Amino acid sequence: KAGVTQTPRYLIKTRGQQVTLSCSPISGHRSVSWYQQTPGQGLQFLFEYFSETQRNKGNFPGRFSGRQFSNSRSEMNVSTLELGDSALYLCASSSTTGFGANVLTFGAGSRLTVL
Amino acid sequence: AQKITQTQPGMFVQEKEAVTLDCTYDTSDQSYGLFWYKQPSSGEMIFLIYQGSYDEQNATEGRYSLNFQKARKSANLVISASQLGDSAMYFCAMRVGLGGYNKLIFGAGTRLAVHP
Numbered sequence: 001k002a003g004v005t006q007t008p009r010y011l012i013k014t015r016g017q018q019v020t021l022s023c024s025p026i027s028g029h030r031s032v033s034w035y036q037q038t039p040g041q042g043l044q045f046l047f048e049y050f051s052e053t054q055r056n057k058g059n060f061p062g063r064f065s066g067r068q069f070s071n072s073r074s075e076m077n078v079s080t081l082e083l084g085d086s087a088l089y090l091c092a093s094s095s096t097t098g099f100g101a102n103v104l105t106f107g108a109g110s111r112l113t114v115l
Numbered sequence: 116a117q118k119i120t121q122t123q124p125g126m127f128v129q130e131k132e133a134v135t136l137d138c139t140y141d142t143s144d145q146s147y148g149l150f151w152y153k154q155p156s157s158g159e160m161i162f163l164i165y166q167g168s169y170d171e172q173n174a175t176e177g178r179y180s181l182n183f184q185k186a187r188k189s190a191n192l193v194i195s196a197s198q199l200g201d202s203a204m205y206f207c208a209m210r211v212g213l214g215g216y217n218k219l220i221f222g223a224g225t226r227l228a229v230h231p
Contacts, residue, residue, distance in 0.1 A: 031217050033217045033218070033219075035219075035221075042221060042222075042223050042224070043206065043208075043219075043221035044221075045218045045219060045220070048216065048217050048218060055216065056216055056217070056218050058218070088158055090158075090160060092160070092217065094217050102148050102165055102167070102210070103150075103162055103165060104150075104160075104162070104217055104219065105162065106152075106159060106160035106161075106162075107159065108157060108158055108159040109158045109159065111158070
């Protein structure tokens with residue numbers, strides 16, 4: 001069974017640009033959530049999507065947005081990039097029944113550097 | 116406020132010995148789940164073990180066990196017979212509420228180094 005796939009793995013952008021990150025969940029998983037990891041703030045929840053609907057959102061500015069497609073693949077977008085957006089962005093997927101609902105499986109992350 | 120506290124920034128252990136990584140949590144909710152994840156230098160978060168707030172038995176998964184003390188609000192991870200491949204960052208996390216919502220609150224992490 002393929003794991004959670006995130007693309008691109010590494011990218012470099014400059015301030016003011018925008019970026020789109022992609023996440024393909026494990027087959028059959030309908031929940032996709034996104035996390036930002038930085039040395040200063042640690043791991044912080046961005047948002048969660050389930051069946052193309054955002055059902056939970058963290059405390060991030062509106063520059064951070066996301067969406068989920070009918071095949072459960074998800075994208076997150078960051079507009080008007082700032083230096084502080086440099087981070088590892090992790091995507092996680094989860095099934096929706098039984099014990100599976102309690103376990104998030106993470107991808108390897110997309111490492112964004114903003115210059 | 117919901118919070119996870121990991122007070123050990125770094126830990127060292129000799130290969131084949133056991134090690135305990137501390138985690139305390141704070142929540143007023145009765146229903147919650149506690150997780151431990153391992154993050155090697157590659158960046159991927161690897162699920163290790165889960166404990167539900169209503170589970171009476173401590174969770175175990177191979178060499179990993181979770182020492183759950185509800186009254187003290189602690190959920191320490193015990194790794195028995197440490198291996199060199201156990202060297203990584205370890206994160207304790209909490210999910211609050213029902214419905215399978217997947218917002219996890221993470222602690223700051225503990226970096227474990229296993230020496231031969």
